[in-house]
Amino acid sequence: MSVATKVASSAGDLWQRARQSRRAWLGAACATALILLSLLFVPLDGRPRADWLQFLGRFHPLLVHLPIGLIVLLPVLETLGIRHPSLREAAGLVLKFAFAACLVAILFGLLLAYGSGESGTTVTLHLRGGVLLAIELLFCVAVRRSWLQTQHSPAYFALLAGLLLTLTWTAHQGGSLTHGSNYLTHYMPPTLKRYVAPSAVSSHPSSFFAKHIYPVLDTKCVSCHGTNKEQGGLRLDSYESLMAGGKDGIVIAPRNPDGSLLLKKVTLPPSDPHFMPAEGRPPLTPDEIARIRAWVLAGASPEAGSVPGIFIAGDREEAPPPVGDYRALMGEIQQMQQSQGAKLVPVSAKPSDGLILRTTDVAATFDDSQLAKFQRFAPFIVEAELGRTAITDESIATLAQFKNLRALHLEGTLVTGRTLGKLSSLSQLSYLNLSATKVTSGEVAPLKSMPNLRHLYLFNSPAEPASADNGIRSTQ
Amino acid sequence: MKQHPLCSDCEDKITPMDLPIPSGLKKEWATCESRRQFLGRTGKVLGWAALAGLFGEASLNYRALASGPNLQAGSGINNLGLPHFAPKAKRAIYLFMSGAPPQIDLFDYKPNLAAQFNNDMPASVRGNQQLTGMTAGQARFPIAPAHWPFKQYGQTGTWISDLLPYTARMVDDLTFIKSTNTDAINHEPAIMLMNTGNMNAGKPCLGAWLAYGLGSMNDNLPTFVVLQTKTNPKENNQPVSSRLWSSGFLSSEFAGVGLRSVGDPVLYLQDPAGVDRQTRRKMLDAVEEINRQTLAEVGDPETNSRIAQYEMAYRMQSSVPELTDLSKEPESTWDLYGPEAKEPGTFAYNCLLARRMAERGVRFTQIYKRGWDVHDNVVGNLPVLCGETDRGSYALVTDLKRRGLLDDTLVIWAGEFGRTVYSQGGLSQENYGRDHHPRCFTVWMAGAGVRPGVTYGETDEYSYNVVKDPVHVRDFNATILHCLGIDHNKFAYKFQGLDQKLTSPVPAFVVQGILT
Numbered sequence: 001m002s003v004a005t006k007v008a009s010s011a012g013d014l015w016q017r018a019r020q021s022r023r024a025w026l027g028a029a030c031a032t033a034l035i036l037l038s039l040l041f042v043p044l045d046g047r048p049r050a051d052w053l054q055f056l057g058r059f060h061p062l063l064v065h066l067p068i069g070l071i072v073l074l075p076v077l078e079t080l081g082i083r084h085p086s087l088r089e090a091a092g093l094v095l096k097f098a099f100a101a102c103l104v105a106i107l108f109g110l111l112l113a114y115g116s117g118e119s120g121t122t123v124t125l126h127l128r129g130g131v132l133l134a135i136e137l138l139f140c141v142a143v144r145r146s147w148l149q150t151q152h153s154p155a156y157f158a159l160l161a162g163l164l165l166t167l168t169w170t171a172h173q174g175g176s177l178t179h180g181s182n183y184l185t186h187y188m189p190p191t192l193k194r195y196v197a198p199s200a201v202s203s204h205p206s207s208f209f210a211k212h213i214y215p216v217l218d219t220k221c222v223s224c225h226g227t228n229k230e231q232g233g234l235r236l237d238s239y240e241s242l243m244a245g246g247k248d249g250i251v252i253a254p255r256n257p258d259g260s261l262l263l264k265k266v267t268l269p270p271s272d273p274h275f276m277p278a279e280g281r282p283p284l285t286p287d288e289i290a291r292i293r294a295w296v297l298a299g300a301s302p303e304a305g306s307v308p309g310i311f312i313a314g315d316r317e318e319a320p321p322p323v324g325d326y327r328a329l330m331g332e333i334q335q336m337q338q339s340q341g342a343k344l345v346p347v348s349a350k351p352s353d354g355l356i357l358r359t360t361d362v363a364a365t366f367d368d369s370q371l372a373k374f375q376r377f378a379p380f381i382v383e384a385e386l387g388r389t390a391i392t393d394e395s396i397a398t399l400a401q402f403k404n405l406r407a408l409h410l411e412g413t414l415v416t417g418r419t420l421g422k423l424s425s426l427s428q429l430s431y432l433n434l435s436a437t438k439v440t441s442g443e444v445a446p447l448k449s450m451p452n453l454r455h456l457y458l459f460n461s462p463a464e465p466a467s468a469d470n471g472i473r474s475t476q
Numbered sequence: 477m478k479q480h481p482l483c484s485d486c487e488d489k490i491t492p493m494d495l496p497i498p499s500g501l502k503k504e505w506a507t508c509e510s511r512r513q514f515l516g517r518t519g520k521v522l523g524w525a526a527l528a529g530l531f532g533e534a535s536l537n538y539r540a541l542a543s544g545p546n547l548q549a550g551s552g553i554n555n556l557g558l559p560h561f562a563p564k565a566k567r568a569i570y571l572f573m574s575g576a577p578p579q580i581d582l583f584d585y586k587p588n589l590a591a592q593f594n595n596d597m598p599a600s601v602r603g604n605q606q607l608t609g610m611t612a613g614q615a616r617f618p619i620a621p622a623h624w625p626f627k628q629y630g631q632t633g634t635w636i637s638d639l640l641p642y643t644a645r646m647v648d649d650l651t652f653i654k655s656t657n658t659d660a661i662n663h664e665p666a667i668m669l670m671n672t673g674n675m676n677a678g679k680p681c682l683g684a685w686l687a688y689g690l691g692s693m694n695d696n697l698p699t700f701v702v703l704q705t706k707t708n709p710k711e712n713n714q715p716v717s718s719r720l721w722s723s724g725f726l727s728s729e730f731a732g733v734g735l736r737s738v739g740d741p742v743l744y745l746q747d748p749a750g751v752d753r754q755t756r757r758k759m760l761d762a763v764e765e766i767n768r769q770t771l772a773e774v775g776d777p778e779t780n781s782r783i784a785q786y787e788m789a790y791r792m793q794s795s796v797p798e799l800t801d802l803s804k805e806p807e808s809t810w811d812l813y814g815p816e817a818k819e820p821g822t823f824a825y826n827c828l829l830a831r832r833m834a835e836r837g838v839r840f841t842q843i844y845k846r847g848w849d850v851h852d853n854v855v856g857n858l859p860v861l862c863g864e865t866d867r868g869s870y871a872l873v874t875d876l877k878r879r880g881l882l883d884d885t886l887v888i889w890a891g892e893f894g895r896t897v898y899s900q901g902g903l904s905q906e907n908y909g910r911d912h913h914p915r916c917f918t919v920w921m922a923g924a925g926v927r928p929g930v931t932y933g934e935t936d937e938y939s940y941n942v943v944k945d946p947v948h949v950r951d952f953n954a955t956i957l958h959c960l961g962i963d964h965n966k967f968a969y970k971f972q973g974l975d976q977k978l979t980s981p982v983p984a985f986v987v988q989g990i991l992t
Binding site for chain 1: 558562563631632693694835837878879880961
């Protein structure tokens with residue numbers, strides 16, 4: 001007989017006995033369970049109510065810890081009770097207290113949610129969790145008596161385990177309500193973070209907004225302006241809702257920090273009734289305010305990767321992936337360095353930083369065939385200084401095989417845009433200089449889809465944009 | 477006192493080596509050494525061998541490193557283990573404002589001072605600081621607010637004086653440090669400290685350290701070039717000497733090569749009339765042969781430097797005229813740098829040269845502009861000084877940026893110290909003077925390795941003391957080295973029993989807050 005059926009049959013057995021022995025009591029229990037069940041579907045309309053409801057409701061976070069403590073204590077007492085019968089006696093009392101405390105906590109929780117007009121999925125989930133917990137406790141009470149008579153039946157322990165799981169889940173929902181949904185994961189080491197479902201904050205995960213604005217909102221604002229609650233009709237849990245504003249109109253005015261309601265509210269004196277975050281929640285730090293201000297001043301873009309004037313520690317550019325070790329070829333590289341001609345120069349003392357192909361001294365005579373000779377070093381070359389060399393479009397195919405290339409200087413060469421598309425395979429390329437070449441803007445367009453290409457220079461070429469930003473084009 | 481070799485009452489015996497005879501004969505003589513020479517040299521050799529044994533292998537390595545990475549022809553094989561890590565900047569351009577620009581009139585905006593015009597500066601601000609002899613005797617220290625209004629510029633809203641309309645356009649590209657401070661209050665020690673990390677002469681300067689540590693990026697131009705701006709006789713020009721670009725105890729091939737501001741950039745670089753390239757080459761080959769013999773005989777590494785310098789000069793015969801030939805510069809260059817840039821020796825011209833050198837693989841270029849020492853007549857002098865430098869600096873940064881060079885070039889703008897908030901001499905509504913002030917001054921950087929648009933450090937309301945994030949000259953130099961991939965603590969050269977560093981033995985810290 002499998003364990004599951006054993007559990008089921010013994011549970012049914014116990015249930016039978018309980019019904020037989022305590023019919024009246026059970027009736028009351030069932031009624032309570034029904035009422036509780038109905039609570040599962042109680043609607044919260046999101047309208048704030050009279051003050052005294054809220055006043056009482058705010059004792060919920062205090063009271064809620066009493067049943068938590070008792071529920072955690074329960075399996076401990078039952079387990080230890082195997083050896084020490086006196087503890088088992090105590091467990092019965094603890095269980096009843098736990099049930100009573102749970103009901104009280106739910107009541108105060110309802111007062112809080114109803115009084116403050118909280119509504120939202122997390123509130124509902126938290127409420128349901130609490131109710132489920134009470135029902136489970138009720139079942140425990142019902143089952144326990146007969147369980148005491150028939151020792152070692154697993155059904156009661158299964159119930160206890162379920163109780164703990166429900167408790168954990170419900171407590172987590174409650175924690176998310178008060179501390180924000182990213183409270184646990186915010187400082188989680190990146191290695192662990194990968195296993196947590198990533199929050200789809202924005203379509204530009206490396207943007208300044210996603211990295212430095214959203215986390216501030218998420219920690220400090222979203223608990224009242226998000227899925228849980230929508231105070232003032234304002235949600236701050238996505239870029240779109242942030243820009244859409246709330247009942248009082250828009251809260252972010254791009255390029256106008258002084259006209260942005262959000263910045264006004266967080267910079268009021270904390271004693272002001274309109275100060276945000278309200279209700280004594282931790283205020284924004286000066287650093288966070290400065291960050292938002294600079295972002296708004298710079299245009300409040302959802303895409304911009306950086307904001308001028310704002311430095312954030314730890315926001316260094318990610319180190320590019322290491323290249324292989326070229327030291328086996330060192331003899332050849334040194335020979336090259338000592339002779340006239342193009343040279344391979346280590347980027348740094350660390351071989352994994354790769355090599356630079358330097359042609360400064362022989363640029364005028366460095367042509368396609370010479371570049372082809374460097375093909376065997378291709379995996380190690382991270383930067384190719386080919387400015388003002390004699391290479392032509394033919395070399396583009398060669399260069400497309402330099403898979404680790406991060407910077408490519410082609411300024412002042414005979415390269416045209418004809419074959420430039422082949423460079424799209426260089427996934428690491430972040431710098432491409434096509435100044436003083438014959439490329440046109442149409443030919444450059446396909447390059448813009450390259451994921452890492454951040455610096456594309458087209459100065460003095462037909463593709464040079466006519467804007468006032470001195471020919472700097474950034475694809476990000 | 478050296479005597480004429482043919483003088484009859486010579487104290488020392490005349491040897492054939494001193495006589496004007498064919499070198500073949502001398503060589504022959506040198507091979508048949510006398511017993512005295514033999515014994516004398518044997519003694520020395522034994523002594524040196526014993527000493528070398530005592531020191532162990534370390535001393536041998538040290539000698540081998542003395543000439544730096546350049547000893548091996550071509551660049552890049554770096555037995556110093558440099559760069560320590562992947563550098564953000566390959567090269568640097570240092571705009572040195574000699575004489576100390578007044579931070580308070582240019583960058584360090586103090587709006588509250590206007591109301592305190594001619595008030596005495598509170599004694600508590602100065603504390604127990606010893607002033608220079610020029611103002612220590614002043615009866616009072618009247619506050620002189622900046623004569624020019626400031627405005628906010630760029631997306632960062634950085635405050636810049638009306639004196640610098642061009643710099644104002646690029647504030648979002650610049651990194652300002654307002655809390656730089658130094659130990660010296662007079663020009664010579666301060667400018668030495670800024671450039672060499674030590675107030676005393678004899679230490680290598682930043683450029684020499686870079687040339688020694690990182691080596692050259694090209695074969696045809698020097699690794700480290702110094703450009704001097706023509707002086708304006710109306711300005712108070714403090715002397716700028718070659719001590720500032722000296723290689724100190726490093727091999728002299730790492731010293732800065734100065735290009736002249738007037739006439740030929742390098743004197744005697746052209747072949748004399750009637751000497752063609754082949755003749756010159758033959759001559760140089762012969763000189764090199766002789767120098768190699770000397771090196772073999774004496775073993776002085778300076779001989780090596782001399783060989784390298786002859787070769788460099790030969791290559792510079794063609795590379796320098798190409799460098800200074802601006803006829804192929806497009807019209808957009810002149811639109812950017814202004815017509816002044818066509819006149820050799822102006823600051824704008826030097827900035828343009830610096831950009832051309834960056835393109836040609838010069839590792840470090842330092843441009844000196846003198847005349848910032850405005851002890852009096854600030855109102856008269858400062859507009860002239862700013863007019864001379866403002867557009868050039870802007871043009872350089874902008875030009876590097878549009879050509880894609882700012883991604884691996886670090887541009888630095890700095891003087892040796894700041895100037896006082898109080899007026900030196902009489903203060904009137906129309907004019908004032910400012911004395912030396914080491915406790916705070918503003919510098920800026922731009923380009924590879926530093927975060928654009930950041931203003932780092934703060935001064936008090938008198939722009940007198942640093943109140944937040946002080947950056948000592950040592951920290952500043954450590955940060956520059958960091959941008960070029962060098963850990964300043966590991967970059968040392970043993971000399972006089974000390975691991976000598978650019979950042980001196982006192983601990984220095986890289987300014988993390990401005991790095992990318």
